[in-house]
Amino acid sequence: MRFIADHDLHIHSTVSPCCHDENQTPQAILEYAKKYGLKKICLTNHLWDENVKSEAEWHDGQRFCCVTSVLPLPQSEGIRFLFGAETDMDYNFVVGVSEERMSAFDFIVVPTTHLHLAGNTVRNKLTTPEEAADLWIARIKALLEKDMPWQKTGIAHLTCGHIFKGRTAEVIRLLPDDELYSIFTDCQTKGVGIELNMKTLAMTEEDKKILMRPYHIAKDTGCKFYLGSDSHKIDALKTAKENFEDIITLLDLQESDKFPMAKSE
Numbered sequence: 001m002r003f004i005a006d007h008d009l010h011i012h013s014t015v016s017p018c019c020h021d022e023n024q025t026p027q028a029i030l031e032y033a034k035k036y037g038l039k040k041i042c043l044t045n046h047l048w049d050e051n052v053k054s055e056a057e058w059h060d061g062q063r064f065c066c067v068t069s070v071l072p073l074p075q076s077e078g079i080r081f082l083f084g085a086e087t088d089m090d091y092n093f094v095v096g097v098s099e100e101r102m103s104a105f106d107f108i109v110v111p112t113t114h115l116h117l118a119g120n121t122v123r124n125k126l127t128t129p130e131e132a133a134d135l136w137i138a139r140i141k142a143l144l145e146k147d148m149p150w151q152k153t154g155i156a157h158l159t160c161g162h163i164f165k166g167r168t169a170e171v172i173r174l175l176p177d178d179e180l181y182s183i184f185t186d187c188q189t190k191g192v193g194i195e196l197n198m199k200t201l202a203m204t205e206e207d208k209k210i211l212m213r214p215y216h217i218a219k220d221t222g223c224k225f226y227l228g229s230d231s232h233k234i235d236a237l238k239t240a241k242e243n244f245e246d247i248i249t250l251l252d253l254q255e256s257d258k259f260p261m262a263k264s265e
Helices: 026-035 064-070 129-144 168-172 177-190 205-220 240-251
Strands: 007-011 040-046 080-086 107-111 153-156 193-196 224-227
Touching (some): 007 026, 007 080, 007 107, 026 080, 129 168, 168 205, 193 240, 205 224
Parallel strands (some): 007 040, 193 224
């Protein structure tokens, strides 16, 4: 059975410091789910738990009290609106959510590809695609060594535009197949979810071929996938479902490929 695009597990609201659309409220996000027939959605505002020590400086708006200020979330019959967070990993590979706070969230999204934040997620500004490719590999390997609740953790946007000056395809092309197979085998063993949110509708055929390769390898190793728009504004939600369907087609995903957290009970 074809993978059903019935969820979106990575959405921001105005609580995230980088969300500047005043209309991106929990209620508006719930209306998005109703309009497009989604059964499960998750609010994942940016979090750096103040209980986690980091050499880097993080926005005060990412504190635990800010992220929880949206509660309680609005609900609607037939839709589960989950409370989650997108935490990060600093340049020392410290993950920004403490063990005691993990239980507060239904789902935790961790990006390893925020390689544009010099002084935070990377120590210094990256200067070459090769440097970015090496760090892409090092950061996901470091995350997989952490003690995380993998059954409710997703690795976000592995091929996003933040990797290196928008030259994402150039970096992804440098990632060796054997490294990717090793990484995704570990992902499968841990049981972590792999996020799908590439804007394939706007890609050239060449970029699709390059940027889909890691996901094909992830599928080959038995990884499970979930959909996440990573939307920071209402307008972005208008094309999210169509884009999800395109990704599903490109990867020929079946319901058996779905991350358990993404399934509607």
